[in-house]
């Protein structure tokens with residue numbers, strides 16, 4: 001059924017048949033009124049037609065629809081009630097669904113709603129609808145840590161000096177790729193239609209990300225404009241390369257429970273705006289490609305075709321992907337390289353790529369023993385002597401740089417991460433450090449259903465932080481606590497989800513010197529993000545769907561979580577001087593041990609918390 005056919009179903013309630021519709025006005029009742037009572041006050045509409053001002057109230061009959069089960073009718077009925085229109089068709093033109101049409105009018109509807117407030121007892125119907133939509137956006141968004149909709153960062157400009165310095169530093173393998181790309185750009189600028197499709201791989205630490213930055217600068221300089229767009233699947237990885245997440249940048253659908261959902265086509269204004277944004281793009285980079293399932297690569301291909309209005313593969317732009325398939329496999333999705341059977345005989349996209357392998361380890365530079373261990377671990381072929389070295393790295397005696405509160409801990413699961421953070425809190429408490437427990441303020445914002453006596457607000461709020469916009473239920477903080485930001489505050493200052501720093505100051509409301517009551521949330525905290533500076537962080541409010549059909553809930557909380565530990569998945573791509581890593585029985589994915597270990601620069605900077613040798617061998621996790 002087309003949207004128009006769908007709209008016709010409303011005729012009995014709202015609209016008169018089109019042929020009866022007067023050119024001059026849609027308010028036929030008002031004209032009928034005019035005939036009976038004589039001259040009435042007219043207002044002139046923007047197209048100079050006239051409309052009679054109604055003196056008497058009218059009753060509008062509205063069937064009842066439920067947003068979750070019948071969104072088309074629900075939003076359409078709201079549009080009909082609250083959006084002024086001359087022809088009913090206008091309401092849906094250019095939109096794929098009535099929800100889209102409704103959201104496109106958000107500003108106007110809210111303005112109209114506030115005007116109408118004077119004439120009616122406000123039923124909050126519109127407000128509830130917007131609240132619901134925005135709350136559900138939390139669920140539709142990528143899981144936290146998988147990035148959010150932040151706009152293109154104003155990337156920090158690399159100085160000429162830095163650029164030259166990096167250029168001098170690049171090794172032979174990196175230089176060969178740079179030269180190939182420079183050459184190719186020269187040909188493309190001369191009109192050559194060949195486009196580069198490279199898969200730049202190499203074990204962890206071989207400088208793939210370093211090369212990515214260098215190529216980005218090189219290409220932008222060649223074109224004299226921002227011609228490269230850089231993406232990653234996770235927000236943390238995107239932060240490392242100054243890029244955006246694939247989902248937000250390309251409006252890709254979100255996979256739920258490992259299922260790949262169909263990708264909607266962009267239409268109307270969205271498409272226009274995005275095409276404009278992409279017009280200068282000549283190169284498309286994806287970092288950490290090992291996290292991108294094959295189906296997603298296909299979606300990227302079709303989205304780029306649409307954005308560049310070009311049916312060539314990837315919309316006829318150059319595409320460079322960076323990653324190591326021996327690192328983490330895509331989370332809950334099919335293999336990266338394998339083309340699912342149902343997609344055959346479509347062209348296998350990976351066949352279009354040339355492979356370039358970087359071989360010189362730059363992260364563990366100088367630590368040959370560690371490099372050899374990592375190389376062997378990568379292919380599941382550790383020698384007995386190498387296992388011996390790792391066994392010697394096991395220690396319960398964590399002091400100096402490896403002290404509980406200092407070195408980063410890397411675990412496979414969130415549970416272990418939380419557990420470690422709590423242990424650090426206990427440790428500081430044992431030294432009498434003053435702590436404050438900050439509890440989130442939760443409330444229901446939908447008036448559709450009230451909480452009964454048997455239900456507390458806690459019973460209808462999801463426990464999983466990813467379903468509450470990343471805001472935790474509670475957090476214990478103190479000056480010195482290590483925290484991770486869970487929202488994008490300022491992309492150009494790199495204050496994005498995943499940024500880690502230490503609290504330097506806690507400020508309470510009303511200039512109080514301390515937390516006056518248990519429910520009190522600090523007015524702000526200051527966090528030192530190292531080279532990204534010290535920044536003030538204030539509490540934020542986020543709406544999300546409550547459980548058990550209780551409508552929309554809202555949580556107000558500081559957007560930070562404790563961060564003395566992180567998961568291997570979230571830390572993929574990072575480099576640290578010191579870390580205590582877990583290589584025990586809870587490793588659950590092939591490649592996890594390798595990714596975990598290879599974050600550390602040297603054997604000297606490594607301690608192992610638990611070691612299960614069977615997890616290091618062969619291809620089994």
Ligand SMILES: Nc1ncnc2c1ncn2[C@@H]1O[C@H](COP(=O)(O)OP(=O)(O)OP(=O)(O)O)[C@@H](O)[C@H]1O
Nearest residue numbers: 169170171204205206207208209210362363573575
């Ligand atoms: N040519 C180079 N000169 C100096 N340092 C380099 C060079 N290439 C890479 N590095 C440094 O080596 C470390 C590892 O590099 P990088 O993070 O780019 O590796 P990677 O291959 O992307 O690793 P991973 O697969 O773990 O993400 C970084 O600290 C980086 O700055």
